[in-house]
Amino acid sequence: KGSTSPDRYIIVGSHHHTAYSYNGQEWASSTAIITAFIRAVMLRVKKGWRPDRTIVFCSWGGTAFGNIGSYEWGEDFKKVLQKNVVAYVSLHSPVSGNSSLYPVASPSLQQLV
Template sequence: MAKEKRTVHLQIQTETTFKTVTNVVGYLKGLTSPDRYIIVGSNHHAGYSYNGQDWASSTAIITAFIRALMLRVKKGWRPERTIVFCSWGGTTWGNIGSYEWGEDFARILQKNAVAYISLHSPVRGNTSLHPVASPSLQQLVLEKIKFNCSRRAQCPAVNVSAIQIQGDADYFINHLGIPTVQFAYEDLKALEGPSFLSEAIFPKHATKIEEVDPSFNLHEAVTKLSGEVILQIASEPVLPFNALDIALGVQNSLK
């Protein structure tokens, strides 16, 4: 039986409107190298977006870290390098906030930015910890996971392909070449499946944080891991980068 061909006519109606995208940026100035920046990036909710509660985990973690950091600051502590805290707007619509901010300060960031710590959607599931790092930061990430890995999750080897980091980190990795780290909890099925449409803008059922992490143990784990990486990069006299891993990464990509 021959297959019947059918023609489908699809009518699309769009309405062009202007929306305001706002970034919230603050910083803790470094003592000895104030012109060297560690950027910590999260994102916040836009009332007209479809991303449900994806932003909530990101906001909760950066808020908890800043609160803990301020307790140390009140006792007189200061980092050696400046820590820049960014809450991006317009993430759902193509990472607009981070992209525009990165473009505005591209020359300064290419010269002075030391690292980018991504908090984009850090709790997407509750099965496995999925750390991603640029080659130069792989050893630092492995060191932190060794001492802080949650008992509830498996700890796979770090994926050193920074290209696989999604969200607002994209411009800083692919356009500015800034070393990047991200810790995120995911479900094993999500890790095995394709992810190229994960940033598509479609209404979807938002998994509530209360269902994924009712006791906020996973949020606490990501906060500790990210926080320790931030503090070590911001405070050590010599940056904890491993140049050998960069060479090995280039060598492996040429095979």
């Protein structure tokens, strides 16, 4: 929960497929990245850090069916989302290739990358 703006949400989202689908690597990388991100945030929280805004972590299902998971969730919480969400961080297909990592972010998010 955010310390200064608990009613303002940053949504960090990723999708997941079944591990047995055509692209198990994509499923594994998306799930691993969001899990690692949650762990990193929680380690900072345990050291006393609190985000200014509330962070909501989401893992979406149904991407093979028109993103039905995130769509339905958005429909269910439409009014809250329109009023309170200030940012969405997408971790959709976050890893590809085998070269070095070169993260890019806006200045306000640089400390997270």
